[in-house]
Amino acid sequence: MTDLDVRLAAYGAAVTRSHRPVDPRAIVAVEVDGVGSAAGDPRTPLRTLERSDDGGVAGRTGTGGRRRRALLAAAASVAIVAGTGLWTQHQSSDHAEPVVIGGTAASDPSEEGVPDNAPPVASPCVAQPADDAPEPAPAPSAPPGPGSSAPVIGPEDEGPQRVLAQYTSPDGDRHLSVTFIPANAHAVDPTCQTPVQFDRPMLQFAWSVTGMAAPAAMYLDPHELSSTAPFDVSPGPVASAGSTSSPNFVVMPVHVQPQVASVQVDVRQQDGSVLAESFPTVRGYAAVIARQRDDVASDLRYYDTAGNLLGTLDRRWFIG
Amino acid sequence: MQMETSSPSSRPDPQPARIGDADATEQFCRFAQACQQRVWLALVPELGIDGADEAVAEGLAYVWRHWHRVGPMENPAGYLFRAAQRYGRNDAVRRSRDGRGALPEATTVDAPELTVDLVPALAALTPNQRQAVFLIKGCGWTLAETAALLGISVSSVRNHVTRGLDHLRLLLEETTDD
Numbered sequence: 001m002t003d004l005d006v007r008l009a010a011y012g013a014a015v016t017r018s019h020r021p022v023d024p025r026a027i028v029a030v031e032v033d034g035v036g037s038a039a040g041d042p043r044t045p046l047r048t049l050e051r052s053d054d055g056g057v058a059g060r061t062g063t064g065g066r067r068r069r070a071l072l073a074a075a076a077s078v079a080i081v082a083g084t085g086l087w088t089q090h091q092s093s094d095h096a097e098p099v100v101i102g103g104t105a106a107s108d109p110s111e112e113g114v115p116d117n118a119p120p121v122a123s124p125c126v127a128q129p130a131d132d133a134p135e136p137a138p139a140p141s142a143p144p145g146p147g148s149s150a151p152v153i154g155p156e157d158e159g160p161q162r163v164l165a166q167y168t169s170p171d172g173d174r175h176l177s178v179t180f181i182p183a184n185a186h187a188v189d190p191t192c193q194t195p196v197q198f199d200r201p202m203l204q205f206a207w208s209v210t211g212m213a214a215p216a217a218m219y220l221d222p223h224e225l226s227s228t229a230p231f232d233v234s235p236g237p238v239a240s241a242g243s244t245s246s247p248n249f250v251v252m253p254v255h256v257q258p259q260v261a262s263v264q265v266d267v268r269q270q271d272g273s274v275l276a277e278s279f280p281t282v283r284g285y286a287a288v289i290a291r292q293r294d295d296v297a298s299d300l301r302y303y304d305t306a307g308n309l310l311g312t313l314d315r316r317w318f319i320g
Numbered sequence: 321m322q323m324e325t326s327s328p329s330s331r332p333d334p335q336p337a338r339i340g341d342a343d344a345t346e347q348f349c350r351f352a353q354a355c356q357q358r359v360w361l362a363l364v365p366e367l368g369i370d371g372a373d374e375a376v377a378e379g380l381a382y383v384w385r386h387w388h389r390v391g392p393m394e395n396p397a398g399y400l401f402r403a404a405q406r407y408g409r410n411d412a413v414r415r416s417r418d419g420r421g422a423l424p425e426a427t428t429v430d431a432p433e434l435t436v437d438l439v440p441a442l443a444a445l446t447p448n449q450r451q452a453v454f455l456i457k458g459c460g461w462t463l464a465e466t467a468a469l470l471g472i473s474v475s476s477v478r479n480h481v482t483r484g485l486d487h488l489r490l491l492l493e494e495t496t497d498d
Contacts, residue, residue: 004489005457007435012458014431015424018369019360022377024352024384 161185179204348387352380355397361459362401362469365442365451367408369424379404398471423454441491449484456481 163179181187181202189196190204356376363372382403383390390396423442426435442450451470455461456477463481467474 004485004492007438008453008457009460010432011426011429011435011438012454012460014426014429014435015364015369015454016357016361016459018424018429019357020373021356022352022373022380024349024356024380 161187344387344391347391348384351391351396352383355400356380358461358469359397359401359404362451362455362466363404363408365423365454366405366447369428371408372404375404375408376400378407382407395468395471398469401469402471423450437492441488444491445484445487446480448480449487452477452480453484453488457485 161179161181179187181196181198181204183199184197187196187204359379360372360376363375367375379400383396383400390399393399423439426432426439442454445453452466455466456463463474463477467477470477
């Protein structure tokens, strides 16, 4: 073996080590039953997403690997909204008490929300709650709202950086974590492993699929969001929400109070018809994914398990 | 405005395989896990790491949408390579060839110091020579394996490697002499 052979082999091995495999299950989920079916079209939304100018769904991915990260993010999010089964929530060790971010307060969704033995919701694309939906959770004697004594992260009680909640899909392959980042704290963006710092408190939502090199992440300002009008809707079903948007696409994790069984997106088509897409909540969270185009408007509506309308969020907020 | 993904064919997409089709899903996943690294390696010399990343993901998505047709093919990996390569080339043009399209610098991939001057020399080869030398001498592929994935004859691969190595030795000797 010549010196040149040795050098070529060393270089080839180094390049090979840098391979970051694509999870084919993410391809399957997104291309067929993922984002596409949630929006009524098997493939179009992903194409829209991948062409977005701001780096795709996470809005922070920049160049290189954008498509792969978009696949990852979309697949993980879809797994949440699709109700493929209840995800397991892991409470962080530094919070014996359940935590709700910003705005109105609620109890631990794992205790009052969707019961542990509730059946998985079959499809993300139902207009109304299914007939065999789980029984409604007992209504609280007094609807939680501003002033409730349940734990709330406020400006005076933000505490250190910490993981508030972690979720794992039933197959154990998809993960979502919610991390609180105090103002001016140093944190690491999991997407590109670069330092990030904000001048105000921020929530980091990071989601990943096992085997993928880098999670996708987005950042929400809980205080700003909790003070906006939609969260005053009585009885305040939305505790925290936010969105990241590209010119054509929105992904939005929503933290809801336990009585919210589904989040419905009413997409008004150009011809005036309405395409209703319902995203079941899982243990107090729903990730709503919808298209945004110049010729389409969307509203969000929140329903309880009996199908009663709890609140509405209009397009102005939805776009952010 | 809807922007179409580049694809090897201008024909409309057929009905894609469904996720409920467990056999197709399983077959596709096995196929993707088995061959994606090889396809990726074959694309790196032309598209770079990031370009190959995106091209393989795009190619896999295309293959999955056509899995019922591609799966039974004799050489589905070769089909994936062509699909990904076409996407990568179109994407590179669309991005005005923004610095991609070459093997990564040794420092980028944490390669040993002895390979630092190798990358510029490889970049001076023709695309076919660079690809063949990289896959056979760098990655240890056989002539037959390389020929099968790239869809060319074994003798063509052999010629690319022979001429590429000759050129490479010449370039590196010149560098050393300097």
